[in-house]
Amino acid sequence: MSIDLEQYLVKKEPYYEAVGNEIDLYEAAYSVRMPMMLKGPTGCGKSRFVEYMAWKLGKPLITVACNEDMTASDLVGRFLLDKDGTKWQDGPLTTAARMGALCYLDEVVEARQDTTVVIHPLTDHRRSLPLDKKGELVEAHPDFQLVISYNPGYQSLMKDLKQSTKQRFGGLDFDYPETDLEVSIVAKESGVDKAIAAKLVQIAHRARNLKGHGLDEGISTRLLVYAGQLIAKGIDPNAACSMTMITPLTDDVDMRDTLNAAVQTFLG
Ligand SMILES: Nc1ncnc2c1ncn2[C@@H]1O[C@H](COP(=O)(O)OP(=O)(O)OP(=O)(O)O)[C@@H](O)[C@H]1O
Ligand SMILES: [Mg+2]
CATH class of the missing domain: 3.40.50.300 (P-loop containing nucleotide triphosphate hydrolases)
Structure with a gap:
């Protein structure tokens, strides 16, 4: 055969x-x-x-x-x-x-x-x-x-x-890579600079701490790459983050507020 x-x-x-x-x-x-x-x-x-x-x-x-x-x-x-x-x-x-x-x-x-x-x-x-x-x-x-x-x-x-x-x-x-490595991965995969990638990773760290406290799963490296790709295309970082790092993750209004606040803290 x-x-x-x-x-x-x-x-x-x-x-x-x-x-x-x-x-x-x-x-x-x-x-x-x-x-x-x-x-x-x-x-x-x-x-x-x-x-x-x-x-x-x-x-x-x-x-x-x-x-x-x-x-x-x-x-x-x-x-x-x-x-x-x-x-x-x-x-x-x-x-x-x-x-x-x-x-x-x-x-x-x-x-x-x-x-x-x-x-x-x-x-x-x-x-x-x-x-x-x-x-x-x-x-x-x-x-x-x-x-x-x-x-x-x-x-x-x-x-x-x-x-x-x-x-x-x-x-x-396997787990999400440690900070510096994840920043490099997000920058390389999405095309944003390391400063922006670092902020996305910090937001993810906040969200990952909420796993088991209202979130089933933290924000994945994949979603950070998505956010970076939109930002690299010129999309407003707040809109990019809610589209890729918040909306897919949860429907809970309070949880979305919490995540939005984290985005504001680092990117606002
Ligand atoms: N160590 C790494 N090196 C390079 N890219 C990575 C690494 N870790 C994660 N990524 C990025 O994260 C994205 C998602 O990874 P991948 O698709 O392998 O996840 P997965 O663990 O198979 O997830 P799932 O369980 O949902 O299938 C990749 O497309 C890549 O951009
Ligand atoms: Mg897979």
Whole structure:
């Protein structure tokens, strides 16, 4: 079976600022093909890190956004009907296993547990994937690696990975970068100067302190980049901040006032 590897290669080096020794740790994990789990809040750099690692390792990357309606067939593959009858089509996990890609299952806790167990034989010594419906056992390519991500804040008891799933992975914790690094990232990604980026980061710090006190989640690095992009386009900083750092975050009137006050303090 021929698969077009080219389309999954990350051709240009993604901009990624290392936060700690995560690049070395990931490379060591990859060298023994250890499945990896990346944990951290939304918009803190998990996906960017995976793209960067795929580029650095020179391996194709197949990303799957998981959701609760996803079935095992969506990952593994299914028979499709065409004019000549039925034809098997590999799912993204099978494609990745066959061609030796990094398979990134984003927000994996969103998937139902009966879906997640299909990754079990691929993530232990077997490194194989049984295609039950097709009657084929796919041996994973030596380069194949599975990476999953999730936000530890979101899952309830009902929505968590089983221990037998968790304990197949090495884990890396991600969080918003420390101040100076986040300022550099926001400036570089959005085009605003460092002085403005620093103010945006200070506003974010205020909001992050409100997590659990009226906010489910703090302002992410991603939203700071959005704010910076609008400001770089000449939009009034107050309007840019409310559009990107307040409106998407909360509908609570008091909380919006509090966040607006923080914006006024630093940018007003
Ligand atoms: N260490 C970093 N180096 C470079 N850019 C970063 C870094 N951390 C965050 N960013 C910026 O933050 C944005 C959001 O990061 P990313 O999309 O990787 O978040 P995520 O953790 O995957 O979030 P989600 O859980 O919502 O998918 C990136 O597009 C990038 O602009
Ligand atoms: Mg992501």
